[in-house]
Amino acid sequence: MDLSGLLDGEIWILIGVLALAGCGSGFLAGMLGVGGGIVVVPALFQVLGAFDVPLDLRMHIAVGTSLGSIVPTSIISLRAHNRRGAVDWPLFRQWGPWVAVGVILGSIIASDVRGATLTLIFGIMSMIVALYLALGRPDFHLTDKLPGTPIRQAICLFIGGVSAMMGIGGGSLSVPAMTLCSYPIRRAVGTASALGLIIAVPGTITFMVTGFGEGGLPPVSVGYVNLVAVLALVPSSLIFAPIGAKVAHTMPQIILRRCFAGFLFVTSLRMFYSLF
Template sequence: MSIADIAMLMLCGSISGFLAGLLGIGGGMILVPFMIVVFNHLGFSQNIIVHMAIATGMATILFTTTSAIWAHHKHNSIDWKLVAALSPGLVIGSLVGGSEIFEAINTSWLSLFFAIFIVYTSIQMIINKKPTAGRELPGAFGLFSFGALTGVIASLVGAGGAFITVPFMLWCNVKPHTAMASSSGLGFPIAAAATIGYMYGSWGNPNLPEGSLGFVYVPAVLCIVAVSIFTAPLGAKMARKLNVAQLKRIFGVMLFMLAAFMFNESRKAFGF
C-alpha cells in the first residue's frame, strides 16, 4: 500500500472508532466505500472487492467495540444479562450469513443491498425517532430468533447491528443510554462470528490478494485498528457531554453521500 492509502485508512479508522464510542455503532459500515477506493487502487479483483471491503470493515469492529465496551462498562452502562441472552442467536446468524450466504451473493447485488441498508440507516439517524416503548423483552426463544435474524443482516452489510438492536431494545422498554451502550457489547459477538464466517467461506478463493485471510485484508485492518482503539474511548466519553441527537442527523447526511457512492458501484457492477 502507498502512503496515501495508509493515511486514508488511518483517517477513516480514527473516525469510525470515535463514532463507535459516541453512537454505539461498530463503525465498520462507514469504512466500506473508502476501502473500495483503496482496494481499487491496489488492483484487487472486481469480483470480490465489495466482499473484501465489507469483511475487512467487520473485522475492525472486533477491536473498536472492545475499546468502546470497556469505556461503557466502567460507567456500568451495559446490560450484560441482555447481551448474554441475545448473543447465541447473533453468533449463529452471523456465522451462517458470513460463511454460507455472503460469498454466494454476486458483487452487484451485494453493493445494492449495502446501499439500501445505508439509506435505511441514514433515515433512522436523521429522523432520530425513538420507538414507543410498547412491550417488555420477549422470552429466550424470541431473543434468540431476533438475534439470529440480526446476525444474518449484519454479516451481509458489515455492520455491528446497532441500527437494528437499539430500536428493538427501546421498543422493549430498555433505557436509551443502556440500549446504546449495550449495542457495543452486542457488536463483539456479531463481528467475531461474521469474521470467522467470512474467512471460512472464502478460504482458498483464487482471486484473493496476498496478505488476506479469506475476504479479510489484514494490512487494512492493522492500519484502521492502530488508531480506532484510541478514538473509541474518546467517543464514549463525549457521548455523555454532546448533543448526540444533532450529531446523528449530521452523520445521517454523510451516510446519504456514502449510499450514493455504493449505488454507483452497484450500477457499474450491473453494467449500466
Template sequence: MAGISTFEIIWLAVALLGAGAITGLLAGVFGVGGGTVIVPVLYELFQAVGVPEEVRMPLCVGTSLAIIIPTSIRSFNAHRAKGAVDMAILKQWAIPVIIGVAMGSVIARYAPADLFKAVFVVVAGISAIRLLFGKDSWRLGLDMPGKIVMNIYGWIIGVLSSLMGIGGGQLSNLFMTFYGRPIHQAVATSSGLGVLISIPGALGYIYAGWPRAAEYPDVAALQFPLSLGYVSLVGLILFVPTSVLTAPLGARLAHALSKRKLEVAFGIFLLLISLRFLYSLIG
C-alpha cells in the same frame, strides 16, 4: 502489492491510518463497530489497487469484521464502565446472533457482490430515516418483546451484520429505540454486540474467501501474507492501532451529547453511506 508504486503504497498506508482513527471515534460515539465507515473506505482503496469487483465487496466486509474486534472490545468496555450497557439483552441475543453470523458467512461464500451493497443501502437507509424523521410515537412496543421475538431479532441482526461487515450496533440501535429504549442505552448496549459478531464473522470470512483467493492468483491483495481469505491483513494491521486509540474518546463524546444531537449525527452519517452504495449499484 504487485504493480503498485511506492507513492501509492504510502498513500494507501496514510489513508488506512487516518480512516482507522475516524472509525474508532465513530465506534465510540455511535456504539457501532465502525464497519459503516470501514467498508466504504476499503471499497475505494481496494478499487484503487486493482482488486476485482467480484471479490472486492466481500474482501471489504471480511476485513471490516476483523478490524472491529479490538475496536468493539474497547468501545464496549468504555460504555460498560459508565453502567449504560443492558447485559440482560446481550445475554439474550448471544446465541441467535452467533448463529446468524455463521449463516451470513456461508452466504458470503456464494453471494454476488451486489447483494452486500443492497443490504447496506436498505439497512442504512431505514436506520437513517428512523433517526432523522422518527418520532417517539414510532414504536413497536413500550418494552422489549418476549424470548422468541428477541431470538428472531438476534438472528436477523447476526445475518445482516455479517453481510455488511458491521458490529451490529446500527441494527440493534434501530431495534431498541423502536421499543422505547433511550438512544444512549441503545448505543451502549449495541457496542457489546460488536464482540459477539466480529470474532466469528472474521473467522467465517477467512473460510469463505480461501477458495476464492485461489481463483485470482494474480491479485496480490487476495494472497497470503497480505490476506487470509476475505480478510486483508495489511488493512487490519494499519486500521487497528489508530481505531483502538480513538474509540474511548468517542464514547466520552457520546455521553456528552444530547439525545437529539446524537440521533441527528448518526442519521446523517448513515444516509450518506446508503446513498454512496446506491450510486454504486445503479452507476
C-alpha cells in the same frame, strides 16, 4: 492489486486512507456502538477499486476485513461503555447467542452471493436506518418493552445475519431495534458495543475460511480478510473509540440521532452510486 503496488509507494496512500477511516471507525464505534464498519466498508470498497481488485471480490474483502478490524475496536468501546455502567449484561446474555448464530449464517450466505448483491444490501439497510433516525420521532415506540421469545430470537438472527453481510458491528440495527421498544438510547449504544464483539469474531473467522484459496485476493490476505488493511485501521480506531464513547455520554440524544442518520444517508448514497 499486485505486489508492484506495494513497492512503488502506493501502499502508503493505502495506509494513510485507511488510517483516516480508522479514526472515523473508532469514533463512531465509541459514540454509537456501531463497530465502525459503516465507515470502513465504503472506504475499503473504494481503496480496493483504486488497486484494481476485481469488482466481484471488493465487497467480500471489504466486509471480511471490516469485521476483522472491528474486533479490537469493539473491545475498547465495550470497556469504555462498561465503565459508565451502560452495558446491560443480562440483555446481552439473552441476545448474544442468537446474534452469533445469525452471524455465522449471514457470513456463509455472503460468501456465495455476488459482490454487487452485498453492496445493494449495504446501501438499502443504511438508507432505512438513516430515514428512521432522521424522520422518526425520538419518543415513538412500537412497544413499551423488549420482546420475548420467539420474536426476540428472530430479531437477533436478523441483526447478526445482516450485520455480517454488511461488515458492521450491529449497532446500526440493534440500537434502533432497542429504542423502538422504549429502551434508552445510551444504554442501547453501550449494549450494542458488546454485541459488536459477538458479531466481529465469528464473522471474521467465517470470512477467512470461506475465502481461503480464492484467486485474485490482495497480498497478505487470509481468505477475505486483508491483514495489511486491518493493521492500518486498528491503531487509529483504538485511539478514537474512547473519545467517541465520552461524546456519547455528553451529547444530547437528539443530536446523537441526527449525526448518525446523516452519516448513514451519505454512505448509502455513495454505495448506490458505485452500483449504478
